[in-house]
Every structure is written in structure tokens, then in C-alpha cells.
Amino acid sequence: MIHLTEAELAQAFPFYLALNPEGQIYKAGVSLCKAFPSLAAGQYFEDCFAIVRPKVATVQELAAQHDVALVVQARQQGALRLRGNILVRAEGLLLLLSPVLTSSEEMQAAGLGMGDFAFHDASGDMLLMHRTNQMSLADANRLASRLRNKSKQLDTVMRLSPDGLAYFGADGVLNYANPSFQRLLGLSTEQLDHLQRRDFEVWLQTAQVPACPSLAQMLDTHLPLHLSFNVPYRRVIELQGATADEEGGVVLYLRDITAEVEANRLKTEFLTMAAHELRTPLASIRGFSELLVSRPVPAAMQQDMLATINRQSVNMTELIEDLLSLSKLDELTRDKLKLANHDLRELLEMAVSSSFAGADDFLVTRDYQVEQCLVQVDRHVMLKLFSSLFSNVIKFSPEHKQVDLQLRPQMRGDAAGVLLSIRDHGIGMKPEQLEHAFERFYRADHSGHQPGTGLGLAMSKDIVRLHAGDIALDSRPAAGVTVSIWLPQSSSAVSACPTEHCY
């Protein structure tokens, strides 16, 4: 038999309630009294509390229900509920209760604190747990919100990226592909929908030239693949991949390296051609100079040899100067040009004066359909362009020595501009020659009869492009060549006025 003193009972069950056989309260735990300050000895239990469980009407009936859970609800004090056991004793009923609370706020509303619960009573712990869960839920919501924001940011970054990105999940299905991925590979939205990784590999093998190793090989070696496509347009794509997560999902990264590959190809081609072009005159110089050094040569022949050496060294100097100019042009960007407003007609006239100074038999006609033609150009660079073009005119017009200059206004979209035509009446070009005319070192005449480096038109194209214009050639054999240059007009330019200036 275990007996508790009244103090021990109060400590172990601070919400206890003792009732006499008539149902009157004669003692109550200290915490219960704290929650119900108006509770007083002598009050009838049923006046203060309603019995929720068991389903009985009076306190007396509770005595027969001592083996069930008791739930009562206060008639006042915020209708606080209490739950506990019923002990039937000779002096009446002893109700061992504890408040039913679901939050700290409810506990505070009941005027209670954690210290009002017995140590063995887990009600306090439940409230702590509830509070912690609430805090954790708020944390989780905050975390989810931050992840959502990050996801949106990443989505925007990937949407705007010029590089392609795609993610194949561990199940092998395409989960995500940004617009650039679709664009670079030329895939339709339908093709991307539920795309399987193995189908993508098959597609890669059939779509690109030449065949590439498998994606699995690439993932193993960590080496990027270079994919070459010809349809719908020629491009070279670098493909890299990496395992993205522990489940085995794979991220693919695509980058368009067409320009880089093309630049490398041109660079190699350029170096090969430059070396070749330099070697030819050099061989001539070396051969004749060795002859002159090693054996006696008749004076007349000596003179010829020296003349050849001189001519070839002039050619080499010209070639090197052109190469240097080209190199400078390659480094030149629009922001490095000394742009200023110039009247294109004045520039043309200056170039005509200097270029045709030694060619008095040349007829230069002008048809300037603009009164004043202001363009924003680098004067020095533009004069070099005209000088190079006029040099070609002179070189390739051995018989019909005439050049027609025409200037007329021309809109390109919303941009006002001026079209300059330089038409000669020389030997002209065949269509296949025309096709390669702007390539570096391309020379229509391979006989060596015409001096030149094959760089003039390539430089002309660079110069015009730097000035946001464009250049085109039109020609037929024996019908001369027409060079058309369009340049944007300065915003301060005076509007075009068709005026005939023909000389």
C-alpha cells in the first residue's frame, strides 16, 4: 500500500480536485486554483464543470465509471478542458486532472506556465514540441520560399543563356532544357517532349557529322565532344556533360564554337598563305643574289637580275605593309576608330587626286545624286579604302580606262545611308573569281603578271564593316567590276538632293 501525503499529492498532481459524496469541491491542486482563481471549497462540481466524458449526468454516476477517462470542461475560464482519472475513495471522488492544451498561447490564456505542470506530466513537453514544430514549419516555409526564388533566378539565367543546358533525370527522361539547347541542336518542342536519353544519343549519332563517341564515354572521360552539324546551317557545338546528382541524373552543356573553329581555321590558312606569298619573292631574291655572289655574270644580265631582286623586294615590302595593315585592322574595333563627320564626296575627290595622279589618260566620271554627303568615318582609314579600290581599277583596266563614280541616297530598313558605286570597264571577273574575291590572299590572276598581295579587297571589306556599312561586288568577264559600298549617313547629314555631276 502506497500512501501520499497531501503535499506529495499536490506536487504530483497539481491539477487534482477532491469532491465529497455530495459532489462539492473540498480541495484542489495549486495549479488548478491558479487556472480557476474563483474556485472555492463548497462549490458544487457541476456548477463549475460540465462532464464531457463519460456520458453521465451527475457526479454520483461517475463513481461507477472510475475505470474510464474523465474529460470535463470549465463552464467559465475560456471553457478550458481537463482530462484525467477518477479515484473513488471513502471520502468521495479524487479527480487527477491535467489541462488539455494545444499551444503555448492556450496555456498563457489559461494563466498557466510550464512550472505549473508536474515533471512527469508530458503536457508541457507537448507544448514545447508543438512550439518547435511551428517554428520548424516556419523555417521550412522560409527555406522553400528561398529555394523557389533561387529556382526562378536560375531559370531566368538559363533562359537568357546563349549556351544550351539540359538535365536528364536518373530515369533517363529529359527533365529540363533551356531555349538555347533547343536552338543549338535545332530540335523541335515535340522532339524534346519526354525525350529519352538513349533516343537523344541515337539522334546525335544520326544528326551530326562526323559520328561522335557516346555520351557515356564522354561522362567517363570528362572530355568535351565537338559536334558538327550542317543542317539547318553549318555549326560546331561543344558538348560537355557531368553527373548532376547521387541518383545519376546528367546535365548536358552546349556551347556554339563555330566562330572559334572558323577563326582557328582562317588563322592557320592565313599563316600558310602568308608564308607562301613571302617565300615566292624571297626565293627569287635568294636565287639571283646567290648567282651574283657565286659566279661572274655579264653586266647586262647582272642588271636584269638586280632589277628582279629590286622588284621582288618591293613586292615583299608591299606584302609586309599590307599584312601589317591587315593586322592593325584585325585589332581595330569601331570604338578605336577616329570617327568624325566627313563629306564623302570630298574624301572621294582626295583619293581620286592622289590615286590617278600618274594616270592622266584615265577618265573619271561623277554622278553625285547627293548635295552634301556627311558620313561618320575615320578619314585616314577611308582614304586607304578608296586608294586600294582605285589601285585595282587602274591595275585591271588596261584598255578602257574609265571609272564611273556614283553616289545616291539609299535607305536600309530605317537607316538612312548613301550608296557609292565605283564602276570600271576593265577585264572583269568570272563568277568563281567573284565568289572568292574578298578572301585573304585570293588573287584572280595567278600568272604573276599583275602585282598585288591579294589582301586589298579583304581589307576593304573589314574597313566597310567597321564603319557599319557593307560592300558588294558585281562583275562579268570583260565588262568591268562594280564595287558598291553602302555607308550609314550621319544623323546631322543634309538630306539627299539629286544633282548631276558628270564630267
Next chain:
Amino acid sequence: MYGLVNRAVEQLVEQHLGPTGWARVCKQAGIADDGFVAISAYPDQMTYKLVGAVSQEMGMSPEQVLEAFGEYWIMYTAEEGYADLLQTAGTSLREFLGNLDQMHSRIETVFAQMVAPVFSVEDEGPGRYVLLYQSQREGLAPMVVGLVKGLAKRFDQPIAIEQLPSRAGFAGVFRIQEA
């Protein structure tokens, strides 16, 4: 450590340096700045890395960071979530420190994996006592100084605290003198 602790570090940093400062700390510590969930357990190493990064970012020693964090913990974090519990532990600093283990027994119900420190108090005279601190974690003694200072502010009791040479089996021994 539980996310509650890491989250308190985050709140302390944000209070002083703002969200961008917190992002810098996370970058330096090499952890994501998404946040922490109070009831989730995180590796202790993560908290140590955070303290190291906060130390660099704020130009304070790790000990100063831990002390500031201890004070912040009492004044804001514990107050925010567990004010009711704090109230039950006492109405004065001395009483509170004496009941700390009892309070931790409640907390352990919620944070089942918690390895809570153990505290005991030796009275030396009126308003003068020694706090003995045992912990499985190393290097957190400065945080205890901050916790005590925070509690003293909570109870509006000016104190002086000094760390005494440690005793065998203890991670820290502190003498507290009430003004």
C-alpha cells in the same frame, strides 16, 4: 547541432550585416544560404565553419563571436521560442543556473538527439558562486560567458564573470559575482 542554433547564428549575422552579409558568410563557410530548419540536426562542423566565417566577416575573434552569440541566444532565440520554459527555470540568475539541467531535461524531449551540456553551481558566498560546465563539444566555453551575460540582462542583475583555470572533467569553470 540543431537547426535552431545555426538559424540563431544566421539571425545574429543578419541583424548586424544584413542578408548580403549572411550570404558572404555562407559563401566563406562553403554552405548553402537557403536557411535551417529548427528541429533538423546538422553536423557540428557546419556550426564551427559558420562561426569561423562570421569571425572573419565581422573582424572578431571566434571567442568574441561565440560570446556574442551566447548573449544573443538568451535575449532573442530562446526568448522567441521558449520564453515559457525560461520563466519556469527561475526568477534570478542563481536560481536559473541551478535549474538549468531540469530545463534541459524538458528540451531533450523535443530535441531527442540533443547532447546538452551539464551545468552545476557551487556557492562561495552571498551573490558569489562558481558555475561548472561540462560538454562533449570543444571550444564553446566563450559561449557560456555570453549565455550568462544574457541571462543577467534578462534578470536585470549586473554581474562580473571571470573564467577560472579549468578542473579535470570540466570544459569551463566560471566565477560569477553579482553586483
